[in-house]
Amino acid sequence: MIIDRLQKEILESxxxxxxxxxxxxxIKKVDSMADWIVNVLNEDGTLPTYLHFPTERKLRTAxxxxxxxxxxxTNPLVHLLSNRIGVYLGTxxxxxxxxxxxxxxxxxxxxxxxxxxxxxKHKNNxxxxxxxLIIANALKENNLDIYKSHLKDTDLRxxxxxxxxxxxxxxxxxxxxxxxxxxxELQKEMKKNGxxxxxxxxxxxxxxxxxxxxxxxxxxxxxxxxxxxEYLISLPxxxxxxxxxxxxxxxxxxxxxxxxxxxxxxxxxxxxxxSDLTAIISVKTIALLKKKAESDIDVLLxxxxxxSIKFLLSKLILLYESLSYYNIQETLKFVxxxxxxxxxxKVGSYxxxxxxxxxxxxxxxKVKSLLDKPTLYKKPTLGSILLxxxxxxxxxxxxxxxxxxxxxxxxxxxxxxxxHYFTIGTDITSTETLFEAFSLIDENDNADNLKLIVFxxxxxATFDFYTPFLPYLExxxxxxSSIKIYIFAQSSYPKANMLNDYANSLxxxxxxxxxxxxxxxxxxxxDIKFSPVQKMFSVIGMAKARNLDVxxxxxxxxxxxxxxxxxxxxxxxxxxxxxKAEIIQDGLQIKPEHQRILDNLYPNLNGAxxxxx
Numbered sequence: 001m002i003i004d005r006l007q008k009e010i011l012e013s014x015x016x017x018x019x020x021x022x023x024x025x026x027i028k029k030v031d032s033m034a035d036w037i038v039n040v041l042n043e044d045g046t047l048p049t050y051l052h053f054p055t056e057r058k059l060r061t062a063x064x065x066x067x068x069x070x071x072x073x074t075n076p077l078v079h080l081l082s083n084r085i086g087v088y089l090g091t092x093x094x095x096x097x098x099x100x101x102x103x104x105x106x107x108x109x110x111x112x113x114x115x116x117x118x119x120x121k122h123k124n125n126x127x128x129x130x131x132x133l134i135i136a137n138a139l140k141e142n143n144l145d146i147y148k149s150h151l152k153d154t155d156l157r158x159x160x161x162x163x164x165x166x167x168x169x170x171x172x173x174x175x176x177x178x179x180x181x182x183x184x185e186l187q188k189e190m191k192k193n194g195x196x197x198x199x200x201x202x203x204x205x206x207x208x209x210x211x212x213x214x215x216x217x218x219x220x221x222x223x224x225x226x227x228x229x230e231y232l233i234s235l236p237x238x239x240x241x242x243x244x245x246x247x248x249x250x251x252x253x254x255x256x257x258x259x260x261x262x263x264x265x266x267x268x269x270x271x272x273x274x275s276d277l278t279a280i281i282s283v284k285t286i287a288l289l290k291k292k293a294e295s296d297i298d299v300l301l302x303x304x305x306x307x308s309i310k311f312l313l314s315k316l317i318l319l320y321e322s323l324s325y326y327n328i329q330e331t332l333k334f335v336x337x338x339x340x341x342x343x344x345x346k347v348g349s350y351x352x353x354x355x356x357x358x359x360x361x362x363x364x365x366k367v368k369s370l371l372d373k374p375t376l377y378k379k380p381t382l383g384s385i386l387l388x389x390x391x392x393x394x395x396x397x398x399x400x401x402x403x404x405x406x407x408x409x410x411x412x413x414x415x416x417x418x419x420h421y422f423t424i425g426t427d428i429t430s431t432e433t434l435f436e437a438f439s440l441i442d443e444n445d446n447a448d449n450l451k452l453i454v455f456x457x458x459x460x461a462t463f464d465f466y467t468p469f470l471p472y473l474e475x476x477x478x479x480x481s482s483i484k485i486y487i488f489a490q491s492s493y494p495k496a497n498m499l500n501d502y503a504n505s506l507x508x509x510x511x512x513x514x515x516x517x518x519x520x521x522x523x524x525x526x527d528i529k530f531s532p533v534q535k536m537f538s539v540i541g542m543a544k545a546r547n548l549d550v551x552x553x554x555x556x557x558x559x560x561x562x563x564x565x566x567x568x569x570x571x572x573x574x575x576x577x578x579x580k581a582e583i584i585q586d587g588l589q590i591k592p593e594h595q596r597i598l599d600n601l602y603p604n605l606n607g608a609x610x611x612x613x
Contacts, residue, residue, distance in 0.1 A: 003330075005301065006323045007494070007530045013316050014104045017095070020309060021111035023047040028114065033082040033122040034074070036115065038064050050309045051085060052254070079122075080251050086119045087252045091313040099565035100320040100529060135162040136174035139181055156185050156196060160204050163212060179213055183221070186228050193235070200261050202232055203268035210275050222280045229281065233288050237262075252310070259305045263318045266296040270321040274328065278604065297322045323530065324565065331532045331562040335555040339610035342540060348401025349545070351537040352525075359523040360402065366520055367406055367450075370483050371413040374447060377483050380473045384518040387489040388496050389525030392569030394538070396456055398525050399489045403452045406485060410450035418444070418482075420453045424461045431463050438472060441484065449482040459490035459499075466514040473517040488518060496522040528573060532562035535573065540611065542577050543588040552608040553588040556598040557581060559605055560590070 024047060027039045040048050041060045054060050066073050089112060095101060096109050130147055135158060138144045144155045159178050169175055182205045189195045189202055196202050206228055210218070218225065254260070270293055277286055300318060305311050345351045347360050363385060370377045377383060387402070389395030400421075407417040422428050422437055441453055458465055473486075493499040503512040528535040536558050543550045560580070567573045582591050587608060590598050 002297075003323070003326055003530055006319055006326070007527070008498075009301065010100075010102070010316070010319045010323065011104075011494070011498070013312055013319065014102050017108065017309070017312050017316065018104055018111075020047055020050055020312075021108050024115050025111040030118070033085075033118050034067050034078045036118055037078060037081055038067055050307055050312070051088065052306070052308050082119060082122050083251045085115070087255065088308060088310040088313075089116065089119070091310075091317065095313050095316050098317065098320045100323055101316075102529075103568075130158070130162045130165065132162050132166040132168060132178065133171050133174045135159055136171070136177040139177060154197065154201065156182065156201055156205060160201065160208055163208055175212060176217075179209055179217070182209060183224075187224070190228065190231050198256055198261055199235070200264040200268070203265045203272075206232065207268040207272050210272055210277070210280075215279075218280050226281055226285055229285050229289065233285075233292055254306055254308065255310065257306065259300065259303050259311065260314055262296060262303075263300055263314050266293060266300060267318055267321050269293045269296070270325045273325065276603070293325060297325075327532045328563060331536070331559055334533055334536055334562070335558050335605060335609065337609055339612050340540075341612045342544075343613050345537055347398070348404035350397065350401045350541040351544075352398070353531055353534045353537055356398070356523060356525060356534075359521060360405075363402075363521045363523070364405065364409065367409060367483075367485060368413075371410070371415065371450065374483060377477055379475060379477055380484060380486060381517040381519045383484055383520055384473060384486045385488065385520045386496050386499075386515065386518045386522040387487055387525070388493060388499060388522065389489075389491060390494045390527050391491045392571060393491075393494075393525055393527050394570045395489055395491055395525050397570075398523070399454050399456060399487050402487060402523070403454060406450070406452055413450075415450040415483075416448055418449055418451045420451070421456065422454065423456045424458050424465065428455075428461075429463075431468060434463075434465065434468055438468075445482050447480045447482065451482045451484045452487065453484060454487045454489065456489045457491065458488050459492040464510070466510040469514050470510070470517070473514075485520070486518075494527055495524045527568075528570070529565070529568050535567070536562050538570065538573060539577060539581075539588075542574065543581070543583065547583050547586070549586050550583060550588055551586050551611050551613075553611065554590060554608050555605045556602045557588060557590045558609070559602050560598050 023043070023045045027036055027043075030036045030039060040051065041053060041064050048060070049055060054063065063077070066077055092108060092112055096105060135144070135147065138147060139155075139159065144158050147158050159181055163175075163178060185196060186202065186205055196205070206225070209225070213221075269289055273286070273289055273293060297318075305315070342351055345353070345357055347356065352360075367383075370383065385402075387395060387399055389398065403419050403421075407419065410417040420437070420441055428434050428437055441451065490499060493502060500512075500515055503509075503515055506512065526534045528538065539558060539561050540553065543553065557580070561567065561573065561576065564576065567576055580591055580594050581588055583589075
């Protein structure tokens with residue numbers, strides 16, 4: 001499934017970027033870029049590789065010698081390498097500010113700050129301030145050259161960059177001037193294929209127009225905009241290959257790689273699709289844009305690429321935007337339903353998406369088999385479950401709901417239900433207290449009982465949690481004993497397979513051996529960032545918790561919660577639910593003071609979805 005693939009790539013890329021930033025942060029007590037570069041070249045970590053420094057020790061030593069023994073090559077070499085590093089880090093802020101960035105990268109800007117300070121101290125280009133008004137005036141005077149970063153930098157890139165960097169829109173004339181210029185450049189591209197180089201700037205320009213132009217301008221130019229989009233969509237990939245002409249001023253030629261070119265085209269296509277185009281662009285063209293975006297995402301995820309920080313940052317932005325695109329498609333499909341049979345998605349008292357339900361139904365069936373035929377329960381491994389979910393996603397609550405559901409099953413089978421809930425680090429803090437928990441669990445042990453034991457946050461144990469469990473889970477069950485179901489819940493990794501991969505990488509195999517003993521099954525709770533459907537089911541659960549008789553929910557309201565990228569965990573979702581939603585006559589609606597916001601965001605979503613219990 002594409003969302004699972006994107007999640008895996010995002011998590012791996014974010015962790016790699018965090019590791020690289022930590023390596024950069026450790027290089028301290030240097031006062032110049034020359035010293036910083038020498039320090040990196042003398043290191044054996046992954047940072048030199050991801051800065052595209054030489055990997056062979058002899059080459060590194062030669063460069064260090066050239067820098068440390070001042071010669072005519074020293075300053076030019078340091079300057080070129082510093083400029084390359086500056087370009088590599090150019091999109092760190094874009095990644096940091098992206099709403100779908102994980103908390104893993106909270107310190108990414110902080111970690112790169114010492115390096116950025118050295119780069120700023122060293123830099124002697126980009127001297128000119130590039131405000132929107134200044135660039136608009138330079139356009140009139142045909143004087144953009146002084147604002148270019150290298151010899152073959154284009155006028156269009158200077159204009160688009162100014163619009164991107166300068167957030168001030170007070171001067172309407174300046175905005176109008178740069179938009180008209182961007183539009184005229186696209187017209188020239190249509191007359192002469194290849195006029196705009198690199199090709200990704202065509203898509204940057206058309207996206208900028210959709211983002212910045214007012215509705216009257218867009219309506220007046222809708223036919224021409226449609227023609228531009230049809231033209232760009234029709235161009236073959238052969239237009240994307242890197243330029244072969246020599247660009248002496250460009251110190252980062254890999255920025256024109258096929259991956260980078262295609263990635264930024266796709267990013268801008270997705271951003272165009274996230275705009276409300278229905279009044280401007282035909283349904284046919286929108287469908288073609290979607291088809292191209294989905295095809296390009298698939299190609300890019302399989303494409304060979306270079307290992308560099310620049311690539312990693314571009315890839316993360318592509319992954320975030322791709323995730324956002326598929327979240328929108330999933331949400332629109334969900335809210336387009338007339339009704340939802342919510343009871344089908346219930347675990348305990350809460351509601352979960354199909355992936356959770358599938359795993360839970362399988363586990364529940366196994367528990368039912370043990371209740372029907374207790375002799376099948378030969379050792380605790382057969383009743384052991386792994387539950388995974390990132391911090392803040394409701395993993396502990398899901399464990400409680402699983403226990404509630406299985407408790408109801410026990411009562412239906414004339415069993416007494418006993419539950420033990422242990423949080424590692426609070427209830428169990430050492431090997432000794434773990435053995436005390438074993439003794440408590442084994443009390444009142446008879447065939448009339450179904451016991452459910454939760455060990456929450458077992459991955460956070462600061463003692464050897466795993467070794468004591470190896471014999472405990474393998475011990476034979478005496479006739480007439482209770483059936484015991486163990487839930488081991490962890491939040492270090494969002495999925496069981498990721499935790500298993502980590503355990504297999506460790507020299508100490510105790511965790512690996514422990515995980516192999518959890519044989520009843522596993523449940524992965526999706527992050528609401530990666531699953532808008534889970535986010536919407538959580539909203540339904542919150543509504544039902546307030547009033548069990550709620551039988552319909554506003555489509556606009558569900559879409560708002562699902563597509564609000566700032567709501568990344570259950571705490572934030574609950575606070576926003578409390579602030580924005582209210583129940584009126586058994587229906588969940590937006591509070592009146594927020595209605596206009598939703599009407600503007602989702603003008604084409606109307607009515608409510610029926611909830612069928």
